[in-house]
Amino acid sequence: MSDALLEIRNLNVDYLLDDGAFRAVNDVSFEVRRGELFGLAGESGCGKSTIAYAITRLSKPPAWVAGGEILLDGQNLLKMPEALLQNVRWRRIGMVFQSAMNSLNPLMRVEAQFFDVLRKHTGATRPQARARAEEMFRLVGIPINRLDDYPHQFSGGMRQRIVIAICLALKPELIIMDEPTTALDVVVQREILEQLVDLQRNLGFSVLFITHDLHLMAQLCHRIGVMLKGQLVEVGDTQQISRAPEHDYTRKLWGAIPQLPSSVRSLGVVE
């Protein structure tokens, strides 16, 4: 059996504009393996988010998936009926986006938000949802009495932890994180990502981590793909990409990043 959980094969995504189609993702192929943190890097506008939305078929017009395959455990999500896809979104593939912390409902206590999601996707009862919410709060290090608070009573970093906790409550096999900590300050960002690495080690899910910050990605991910203008120009182990990048653009990306001393470099995945 292949150890690939998600396989993207020859993916093309266009934006259908008044003056013609603009190909934002051009013949992109890569895989995310089981238990792997895979990073997709590249400058703003290179097509990373377009891929993230295409994976769970959440692309909105004018985006149009023009070709290719997206296989989850060998099943092509692009051909899956919408009703079945509902069981894949959140339950098998969780999503945490940059704006996710604003996606918490400001009018609902956090506990109720866990209940909402768990009832909808797993049919959990209120006590079952409460138990799971407490378990998840323990995992992400938030005192369980705070489940009764409203989102505005938490800091930005804590809100992002809550979003991650709600996502993990459904035990997804894959989490897609698109710039999940970009809006947070560097210290909080680091704390959240360290915790993510711990959770990933303990729970074994896979992560597709998207950021323009190649340096951060190299500390976190086992393998990295580098995108340039809609194309994937290089894929490899983080060690190889950081020590011996093959593509000029990857070298340029590294060149643009100030290097930190090795003592503060690693978040634990790549020694």
Ligand SMILES: Nc1ncnc2c1ncn2[C@@H]1O[C@H](COP(=O)(O)OP(=O)(O)OP(=O)(O)O)[C@@H](O)[C@H]1O
């Ligand atoms: N709704 C849209 N209509 C038209 N073009 C779009 C739309 N959304 C994105 N694009 C274009 O598609 C290309 C890829 O955008 P995308 O958001 O996927 O890039 P990205 O690498 O995720 O960038 P960022 O890091 O800034 O989010 C860009 O050229 C962008 O301008």
